[in-house]
Every structure is written in structure tokens, then in C-alpha cells.
Amino acid sequence: MIYFDYQSSKPVDPRVIESMLPYFDKKFGNPSSLHKIGDEATEILDHSRQAVAKFINAKPEEIIFTSGATESNNLALIGFALRNKHKGNHIIISEIEHISLHNIAKYLQKNGFEITRVPVDFYGQIDLDALKDSITDKTILVSINYANNEVGTIQEIAEIGNLCRERGIAFHTDAVAAESQIHINVEDNKIDLMTLSSNDIYGPKGVGVLYIKKGLRLNPIIIGGGQEFGLRSGTENIPGIVGMKTAAEIMEKEMDSEIATLKVYQKKLIQGVLDNIPDSYLNGHPEKRLANNVHFRFDGIEGESLLLALKDKDISVSTGSACSSKTLEPSHTLIALGLVHEEAHGSLQLTMGRFNKPEDIDTLLNLLPGVVKKLRGLSPLYKES
Amino acid sequence: MKSTTYSEKVLDHFRNPRNVGTLEGEDVSMGRVGNPVCGDLMEIYIRVKDNIITDIKFKTFGCGSAIATASMITELAKGKSIEEAEKITRGDVADELDGLPPIKMHCSNLAADALKAAIKNYREKGHQSEKEKRTLQKIIGIERFQDAGVYTKINDPQQLKDKRIIILDKGEESVSRACLLRELSPRVVFITPNKESLFNEEFKQKLHKARVKILYETEILELLGRKKIEKIKVHDLNEDEVYELFADAIIL
Secondary structure (H helix, E strand, C coil): CEECECCCCCCCCHHHHHHHCHHHHCCCCCCCCCCHHHHHHHHHHHHHHHHHHHHCCCCHHHEEEECCHHHHHHHHHHHHHHHHCCCCCEEEEECCCCHHHHHHHHHHHHCCCEEEEECECCCCCECHHHHHHHCCCCEEEEECCCECCCCCEECCHHHHHHHHHHHCCEEEEECCCCCCCCCCCCCCCCCCEEEEECHHHCCCCCCEEEEECCCCCCCCCCCCCCCHHHCCCCCCCHHHHHHHHHHHHHHHHHHHHHHHHHHHHHHHHHHHHHHHCCCEEECCCCCCECCCEEEEEECCCCHHHHHHHHHHCCEECECCCHHHCCCCCCCHHHHHHCCCHHHHHCEEEEECCCCCCHHHHHHHHHHHHHHHHHHHHHCCCCCCC | CCCCCCCHHHHHHHHCCCCECCCCCCCEEEEEEEECCCCEEEEEEEEEECCEEEEEEEEEECCHHHHHHHHHHHHHHCCCEHHHHHCCCHHHHHHHCCCCCCCHHHHCCCHHHHHHHHHHHHHHCCCCCCCCCCCCCCCECCCCCECCCEECCCCCHHHHCCCEEEEECCCHHHHHHHHHHCCCCCEEEEECCCCHHHCCHHHHHHHHHCCCEEECCEEEEEEECCCCCCEEEEEECCCCEEEEEECCEEEC
């Protein structure tokens, strides 16, 4: 099996699993308990908070553990909006946010907040002028992803951070797609709120983080026993949190060499596809893109049938085609780039990661031209020229 | 059930589609149906002799179930009389394939409709006339976006560098302009109200070679945006569907 869908799910690193195991049965304490085993849990929770803080150059008290990126996005937007609505009711996001963020924004819109969705260019980069123009005296929050989860385009985060800081507006960024590919520094980039996921750095699912800059005020969205500085109640998921700690420590050490390898794969894939498959195109930015991401479109064929044909050859990929989504809508990100429906349907997303081997790239490059040719032979939209 | 969880029979027809291709000749009729929301387009060609479908072929742009249903209906209809073939329903096709995922029953089960369209085409033979060339409606928002994305002439092409450009079909000059601008921008879309079959073949080749995207049978209804053009509302005349396309500039 060849796996090219690291953006959807990553395997947990064996070293991470190892580090988690004692916390299921031997060190099973609840940090709220006052006995020895409870103290042990408090200690590892503190250590984990420090490790994740170091990973993004934050302070430990700025790290809130959650159940994952979706919850972190909910806390960032809803928690911030509710606490700060006396200052204004306007929130700015982009057209290419993750679906969870889009739906949270829609929810806030139904509840009295005004949402502006800033457009992107053909490469997927935010129109900074449009962002500036969208700011009003009612704007309290800007939320733009660090890098896009589909086409991998990296945003000018420092510029957006500067702009927001100058205007006294809080800046949230969903860094899930970026966290395994970029050394993130929340101080330098003037980030106020940031979403992280454990699985996206090869940790377990069900754990995430919201970074909240010291001094920023939010309302909790999960109310209870007051854990996580009162911002996220519920007994801490210690095994999961330990897993995220180990994952962050490994990622910090190994990121540079991983990126170097992924860049070689990326270059080979892009060249191999564009040179050997006629009427194929790269979606997203040619340079400012995550090293683990390639995203193509092919004239005349539909993504789900491409995915199925590769599935038959034991290769796992992803597509922006509507036919493989729950809603039967094409990817909102590809449409926002300026693609028309039939182009969005013909897209292929390949995301690579820690456990890919050079042979994986060769195998795909050997098979793909034939698969595309076969499907084009069935298509009324493609005539060989 | 996942939208891509298919029966073995569906997968078999997807892997080894039967009767792929087109037919040509006086005695051939064609039906074309499509659903742009789901991204499926299907063509079925039938050759009828003495009221019997003696040959049938298909072409499909679509997902796994779109390909499998088209393949299946060609098997079901071959050798049948027009009246028998007309009775084949969407349900029959799905049943013969041992079922389809529920979400695909409506949108990717077009084969019966395509066959019916081909039969309709067979009955109407001799009474057809191509639709007249359509005239453009007035586009809403042209005045509002003057100097903010609407161009009638281009003094400095560099100002369009890397912009997403929409060019309206105004004949040869607009075709050349589209090809030139494509060198400055990764995204140039040429919009014409004409059907693909009626569009000048030389222009088509030129635009294709320059990698300009062509949208046939489309007209522009409205320009949308805050301070400058962000989206255009377009009308797909073939499907009679209105949708929005993200763009930065339009050249009239």
C-alpha cells in the first residue's frame, strides 16, 4: 500500500505510542487529585505544556489542550467573539479556510456577528489590500489559515500579524496544515490565537491545542470543573497530551531533514506529472507551498474515478471532487482560486509524509499517465490534440 | 454508507467498461445529459435499424457510478426495440448493478436519462435546427467596476500580470488577446455563448494551445465585489444554471 493522504490522517509515530503507554494503566492519575498519583499526572501535564509551548515559542500558560483542531477553532472564534462582542461584532476570515472554520463563522453569523470572507488570488494567497479594506471599527478578529490544507499555499502570516497588531485586532491562525512543515514562532509573527492538532505532527487523534496570547480574554465553550485555566473543562486526556508532547519534541528535532526529503519528492512529482501527462496543471502556488503537498488537475477527467482507479492499484490519494464528498459540492477552496466546477472535479491531491519512500514516488509516476489516459478515453470532454 | 462504497458489479463495470466510444453515421442518434453540480456528463449513441438498437456506445465524464451506470445501460439496451429500451428506468440500472450508494442514486444515475434523450433524438430526426446564436444580455455592474476590474482596452498589459482574467468572445481579436494575456497570467478564461460544436475550430486550437480555459454556452449576468471585482455571476445556458466564478478582471 502506498499512502499519499497525510493531510487527512497521519500514522502515530511508534516512539509516540511508546511514550503514551504508561499513562493508560500505571500512571493513570487525574491531575485534579491531591494524592501521589494525581501529582504525577500534574507533573507530566506541566511538562507537556512546556514542550508544546517551546515548539511554537510560546509560554506554557498560553497553551490550552483541547480535543483537537475543530474544538480549538470553536474556542478561538466563538470563545473570543462572545467575550469581546462589546468591542465590535465584525470578524474577517478568508474564502479558503478549513470547512470547520467556515461553518463556525456561519454559526456566528446566525447569532448576530458580521463575517467578511476575504478573497484569494489564483495561487491561493490572501489579497492583503482586500483584507485592509475589510477592516472596520467594529472588527475584533481576523482568522486566516497559516497554510491551506488542500493546495498547500502558505500565507504571508507575518504581514497579516503586523497589520492586525497595528490595528488592535486579534489574529487567529489555523496552523494544522503548516505545523509539520514550518518552524512556527508566534512571537515573531504576532499571532494571538493559534490552532494546532496532535495528529498532524504524528501524535494521536483526539488532542489539539489552542495557543492564546497572554492577556487575551476568551469565554470557555465547555463549562465544568475549570480545568485548563477555566477555558476547557473536563478531565485532561493525559495519554493523548503526553503523545502530543512527544510528537512535538520529535518534530522539532527532525523537521528540517524531513522537509529536505519532502522537497525532493515534491519536485520530482511536479516535474514528472507536468512533463508526462498532457493538459495537466499544478494548483496552488509554485513556490510558496508546503513541502508535503502537490495538487494537480487534469482536463477531461473526474477526481473520484481517478481516486478509484488508483485505489485499485493500492495507492491512497485524495480529491477535491464533489463526488467523493458528503455534500456533493466541489471543494470551496478550488472554486475560490477561480477554477470552474469541472476543473475542481478533476483534481488530485497528494500529501506526503514521514514514512514515504522514494519508490512510492516512482511507482506513482509510472502508473499515473496510463490511468489518466484510460479515463480520458471514456470522457466526452477530452479530445487528444 | 460512504458515497464511494460500491458493489463488486459497479467496480467491475468501472474497471472494464463495456461499449465505450462514439458512433457516426446517418442512422445514429445521440443523447447528452449532465449535472454540473455533481460533475457528471454523459453521452449515449445509438444505431437503430428496423426499430431495434443494433449498436450502442457511451462516453462519460464522472465518478465511478456514472461510468458504471453508462456501461450497464449499454448492455441492457443493446438488441432491444426502441419501445423496450425506453422502459428502462434508473431503478433498473441500479438494480442490475446490485445497488448504488444512496447519495449517488439521484445525481450519478443518469444513464437511463441519457438513453431516453438519445431515443428522443432518434424520433425527432429531420426536425432539428441548431439553436440560434444568442445575443449577450446587459451585464450588471459594468459601470460600478470601471477602473476596478472592467477593461475595454488595455493600455498597460503589465497591470494584468497574475490576475485572473475573463475575456468575452468578440471574435478573432479577443482570441488573440486571450492568448497574449495568458503569457502574463496563469488564469485566463474565455467565455462564449456559442456551443462547442459551433465554435470556430481554429480559435479553439489556438486557445487550447495557449492553455486558455474556454467556457462554452455561457453568458455573464453580473459583476460582484466590494471595492473591485471579486466574482462574476455566470449563466450556463446549456444547463440553465447560474453560478459564481472568482476573478479579478474582465475584458469586454
